[in-house]
Amino acid sequence: MSNDNFGTLTNGGTLNNHGSLYNDNTLTNGGTLNNHRSLTNNGTLTNTGTLPNHDTMTNNFGSTLTNNGTLNNNNILTNDGTLSFQSGSTFTNTGTLNNNNGGVIESYIDDLYFNLGTTNHNEGSEFINYANMTNSGFLTNASGVKLTNARTLTNKLFLTNAGTLTNSGTLINNLALTNDGTLANNSDLINDGALINNNILDNNGNIIGTGTFTQTAGATINNGSITQSLISIDGGTLGGSGMINGDVNIGDLGSVNPGNSPGALTINGDFTSSGIFNVEIGGLLAGTEYDVLDVTGIANLGGTLNVDFFDLGGGLFDASLGNTFDILSAESMTGQFDLFTLAMLGNGLDWQLDYLIDFSGTTDIVRLSVVSAVPVPASVWLFSSGLLGLIGVARRKKT
Numbered sequence: 001m002s003n004d005n006f007g008t009l010t011n012g013g014t015l016n017n018h019g020s021l022y023n024d025n026t027l028t029n030g031g032t033l034n035n036h037r038s039l040t041n042n043g044t045l046t047n048t049g050t051l052p053n054h055d056t057m058t059n060n061f062g063s064t065l066t067n068n069g070t071l072n073n074n075n076i077l078t079n080d081g082t083l084s085f086q087s088g089s090t091f092t093n094t095g096t097l098n099n100n101n102g103g104v105i106e107s108y109i110d111d112l113y114f115n116l117g118t119t120n121h122n123e124g125s126e127f128i129n130y131a132n133m134t135n136s137g138f139l140t141n142a143s144g145v146k147l148t149n150a151r152t153l154t155n156k157l158f159l160t161n162a163g164t165l166t167n168s169g170t171l172i173n174n175l176a177l178t179n180d181g182t183l184a185n186n187s188d189l190i191n192d193g194a195l196i197n198n199n200i201l202d203n204n205g206n207i208i209g210t211g212t213f214t215q216t217a218g219a220t221i222n223n224g225s226i227t228q229s230l231i232s233i234d235g236g237t238l239g240g241s242g243m244i245n246g247d248v249n250i251g252d253l254g255s256v257n258p259g260n261s262p263g264a265l266t267i268n269g270d271f272t273s274s275g276i277f278n279v280e281i282g283g284l285l286a287g288t289e290y291d292v293l294d295v296t297g298i299a300n301l302g303g304t305l306n307v308d309f310f311d312l313g314g315g316l317f318d319a320s321l322g323n324t325f326d327i328l329s330a331e332s333m334t335g336q337f338d339l340f341t342l343a344m345l346g347n348g349l350d351w352q353l354d355y356l357i358d359f360s361g362t363t364d365i366v367r368l369s370v371v372s373a374v375p376v377p378a379s380v381w382l383f384s385s386g387l388l389g390l391i392g393v394a395r396r397k398k399t
């Protein structure tokens with residue numbers, strides 16, 4: 001038997017469905033609605049009473065199912081629309097909840113758990129947490145799935161993100177948070193455990209705590225602040241125009257790209273690199289037209305210095321004789337760059353790299369200068385192009 005509601009149906013008593021019940025407009029349950037067969041919502045279904053699902057319940061695309069009472073899923077609940085659990089309501093899942101492509105689940109319930117049964121957040125779906133949610137086991141946000149935290153999400157054990165995790169509230173990690181997808185932090189991420197980035201981490205808020213941050217691949221774009229006991233970039237890139245509080249290590253497969261093409265990145269701690277230091281030069285103003293790395297501790301230099309010219313909108317920058325670029329400053333410096341990949345200059349010009357060491361102990365600087373090339377015989381020039389730049393590398397001056 002099939003029952004179709006095209007108007008407004010309000011239940012204040014007990015309604016038992018043993019056939020097919022279709023809601024194409026407005027269905028409000030303030031009593032008890034027992035679904036023993038098939039309940040399909042194509043409009044607005046609001047539950048302020050008790051709604052046990054013993055068979056199949058479907059909330060279709062463009063439809064809204066709002067629970068203000070008690071919703072018990074004992075078999076199959078499929079969401080292709082918007083499924084909203086309001087504050088004070090109760091949801092129990094002992095069956096299977098499928099959140100499909102285009103489906104959005106909103107939770108205003110503290111500690112809403114799906115793990116009594118099976119919950120599938122499938123590709124193209126989204127889960128938004130507006131309450132306090134705690135993970136005490138294994139929580140995985142699959143590829144293609146959006147998980148948005150708008151209040152408080154506490155991870156006590158293992159949280160793995162392979163989709164898109166957006167934090168606009170407070171995200172607390174006590175043990176292990178692994179990002180294999182996109183992690184966008186727009187508020188406070190408190191990490192007292194291990195935060196591991198293997199893909200894209202976009203920080204416009206604050207990452208704070210006593211934990212460690214490790215990146216194996218991908219990119220960290222820091223336009224906020226990061227405070228951790230240690231920041232290790234073993235692979236991928238570290239960039240942005242924010243602030244880092246803690247020691248930073250750039251491994252052989254890692255790189256640091258100050259700014260957002262271009263800009264300045266500040267490290268309040270020590271900086272150690274055996275990877276690549278990328279610098280973009282689009283003009284003569286430090287931190288706005290060319291990249292600067294500002295280190296308040298010790299800069300332990302090594303690895304590769306890579307310099308590229310940048311187009312700020314008026315064409316690719318063309319450096320001239322006498323131009324200077326202070327690309328790195330530190331309280332003190334040790335070591336030197338091992339390799340160089342420098343932008344091509346005009347005829348008769350060459351790069352000079354100076355390590356300006358202030359032995360009185362204030363600020364040391366790495367400076368790039370455009371100088372006149374040293375004329376050499378043609379037969380020698382074939383084997384020593386860029387010679388002046390290499391001679392400059394070994395030069396040390398006191399400011």
